Amino acid sequence: MTAERAIRLGPAAVVVLVLAFAPLIFSDFYLSAVITKALWLGIAAVSLIFLAGYVGMVSLGQVALYGIAGFTMANFVAADGGSEIALNPWVATFLGLAAAVALGFFLGAIASRSYGIYFLMITLAFSVLVYFFFAQVTQLSGFGGVNNVDLPSVVGNPLQQPARLFYIALAVSAVVYVGLRYITRTPLGLAFQGVRDDPARMRALGYNVPLLRAVAFALGALVAGLAGVLSVWWNTRISPGSISLSQTIDLLVIAVIGGLYRLEGAWVGAVVVTALDNWLRGLDVVGSRFNTVIGVIFLAIVLISPGGLMGIWGSLTTRLQSRFAPSEAAEEEREAVPLTEGTHPAGERPVVP
Amino acid sequence: MLRGLVAAALAFVVAWVAYKASQDPRVAVVVGLNGLTLAGLYFVVASGFTLIFGLMRVVNMAHGSLYMLAGFFAFELQDRLSGGEATSAFGSSEAGVGDWVIPLVVASLAVGVIGLVTQQLFLRWNQGQELRQALITIAISVIIADQALAHFGGVAQELAPPSVFPESVDLHVYGLSYPFFRIFVLLAAIAVGLILWAVIKQTRYGMIVRAGVDDRHMVSALGINIQLVFAGAFFAGAFLAGLGGVLGGTMISVDKGNDTQYLLIALIVVIIGGMGSFGGAAVGALLLGLVDSLGDVYLPEGYTNYSVLLIFALLVLVLAVRPLGLFGRPA
Numbered sequence: 197m198t199a200e201r202a203i204r205l206g207p208a209a210v211v212v213l214v215l216a217f218a219p220l221i222f223s224d225f226y227l228s229a230v231i232t233k234a235l236w237l238g239i240a241a242v243s244l245i246f247l248a249g250y251v252g253m254v255s256l257g258q259v260a261l262y263g264i265a266g267f268t269m270a271n272f273v274a275a276d277g278g279s280e281i282a283l284n285p286w287v288a289t290f291l292g293l294a295a296a297v298a299l300g301f302f303l304g305a306i307a308s309r310s311y312g313i314y315f316l317m318i319t320l321a322f323s324v325l326v327y328f329f330f331a332q333v334t335q336l337s338g339f340g341g342v343n344n345v346d347l348p349s350v351v352g353n354p355l356q357q358p359a360r361l362f363y364i365a366l367a368v369s370a371v372v373y374v375g376l377r378y379i380t381r382t383p384l385g386l387a388f389q390g391v392r393d394d395p396a397r398m399r400a401l402g403y404n405v406p407l408l409r410a411v412a413f414a415l416g417a418l419v420a421g422l423a424g425v426l427s428v429w430w431n432t433r434i435s436p437g438s439i440s441l442s443q444t445i446d447l448l449v450i451a452v453i454g455g456l457y458r459l460e461g462a463w464v465g466a467v468v469v470t471a472l473d474n475w476l477r478g479l480d481v482v483g484s485r486f487n488t489v490i491g492v493i494f495l496a497i498v499l500i501s502p503g504g505l506m507g508i509w510g511s512l513t514t515r516l517q518s519r520f521a522p523s524e525a526a527e528e529e530r531e532a533v534p535l536t537e538g539t540h541p542a543g544e545r546p547v548v549p
Numbered sequence: 550m551l552r553g554l555v556a557a558a559l560a561f562v563v564a565w566v567a568y569k570a571s572q573d574p575r576v577a578v579v580v581g582l583n584g585l586t587l588a589g590l591y592f593v594v595a596s597g598f599t600l601i602f603g604l605m606r607v608v609n610m611a612h613g614s615l616y617m618l619a620g621f622f623a624f625e626l627q628d629r630l631s632g633g634e635a636t637s638a639f640g641s642s643e644a645g646v647g648d649w650v651i652p653l654v655v656a657s658l659a660v661g662v663i664g665l666v667t668q669q670l671f672l673r674w675n676q677g678q679e680l681r682q683a684l685i686t687i688a689i690s691v692i693i694a695d696q697a698l699a700h701f702g703g704v705a706q707e708l709a710p711p712s713v714f715p716e717s718v719d720l721h722v723y724g725l726s727y728p729f730f731r732i733f734v735l736l737a738a739i740a741v742g743l744i745l746w747a748v749i750k751q752t753r754y755g756m757i758v759r760a761g762v763d764d765r766h767m768v769s770a771l772g773i774n775i776q777l778v779f780a781g782a783f784f785a786g787a788f789l790a791g792l793g794g795v796l797g798g799t800m801i802s803v804d805k806g807n808d809t810q811y812l813l814i815a816l817i818v819v820i821i822g823g824m825g826s827f828g829g830a831a832v833g834a835l836l837l838g839l840v841d842s843l844g845d846v847y848l849p850e851g852y853t854n855y856s857v858l859l860i861f862a863l864l865v866l867v868l869a870v871r872p873l874g875l876f877g878r879p880a
Contacts (some may be wrong), residue, residue, distance in 0.1 A: 207877035222557075250704075254680055298750075306868050307868065310868070310873075311871035312679060313606065313679040313683065314820075314824070314873070315678065317608060317819075318820060320816060321813060321817050321864060322814045322861070322864075323814040324809060324812070325815075325857055325860060325861050327809075327860065328857045329857040329861075331854075332856070332857055333854050333855060333857075374561050440809070441809045442691070442694075448687065484699075485696075486695075487692075487694065487695035488691075488692050488696060489688070490691065491691035492692065494687075494688040494691065495685065495689070495692070498681060498685055504626065548803075
């Protein structure tokens, strides 16, 4: 193994090993409250990163879509609150995902002709509307939410058997990660990236650009829906509070901390934020002003490193590699770099004087 | 086909509202006035949002936070000024004119300055990076929300209008009377609209702003200090959010959830009306205000809590026909 491969793959191997034996390494509480939570939050964040990095659609509606999946699932099983219907939890899970995809496609179709910051505003408005919808409609939820949700038996009791849900979330994360990476290499994924870089040229080449964007958004909705269902399994409940604007912002914080261009950044950001959350809440100095600290950290990251932690990591490994193999290193790190004007979060755009 | 569907949906809604209104015209008058006065408040808030967006392409995600902050500032000030007389929860308020006007002016100015400082410190050197600017204002809204909760608590507060204002006015139809302050908000919104129109269309500053909306680089190349114009516009936009916060805090109340709520309102008004257009903001505010107040009353019995769906439907209808909003132009 050459030196630059070791630098690239070494950390990945360590991560895989730690994750495989996580239930033996961490306490039950830490496993559930930090690791498993970070896994499903990472799935939600990766749907945002996929759309932003590979399709050029920065969506703030992912929390609403995972809420749709979660609330649909919770309403179709036996639970306290919500509708009276009590189906098999697997059927309900499927219905939840289907609802998220259907609504994702519909919303994607509506918003597909808007770009950049307009798209962001429309998805944000949609997200807040979904929050108010579930807060007001007591037949489906109301402020108290849906509690004691019936789960598939394979999950067991998430409080007493945290390892089960951990491995489920790990498996789903792995499938989502590999699946999204695979899709980005298929003709469909390349078309998505073409839409990201130059919609006008793609249209000239005969692609149906609005349809491609709607399909990408539906795909993102499926991934977000998986996160929503897992969040219900993890919490055994869902309430409007878990899909409020602050959750949208948390997701954005995760995506930005992880870096908006790289899929694995979603889970890196999620682990950092949940671990930080867990640690800060225990500190006396911070007390209940936790959100101020998160806000300041978020502000600092946006101002200092637009690429987030993965951006810092990327430039670090590139520098390390270039010390060992100066020629090849530069090309390795360029995978998903959105170039669309206006949606570009990084600071590299030429400044017009 | 799409336009036909939209027209049919609109015709159905108008017919349904007309039918329900004819059954009880007294309620219809009050509901209509509620919608109009709400629209006035929405316009004041959204016009500041659209001013900032139109000129600088900054989506100020902290706009709702500025609204809420002004409401809380004004409440605190009124509490101190009147020695607790005006803000006591029981019975008659004893607010002098100054006890209301001074908080109005001071809180709006303070919020305007906060907006200006935000722009100068964080946004100015990130010009042209729209997403990054949106993220910066989101971070600021997180901080403001948490600090507001720490300092003002999570209780809804209500500002007292000056006691020289009459409680209500006689409408001279069906023997109805209507709260005076809501009418006052509507008049204030019209005044704000007229002042904005006069400044934008009739003054040199307005001319520069209009030119800046179309091509800020050209304006700057002509030797105009565009940074000064941006700073002024950001101050004015934040000031309008603050003005809305004090008016809304008196007309309805000010509460910890207002930041999300009024950000949503500003977003929807501006998406419907078209970004950067004041006429669009007025029409968008009118539509949203009417849908808000009519939906709560005229939806079929047992379904009035679904009124959020109406707002969603409004958004979908407008975007389906005009992706850039009713009065939107491509940037």
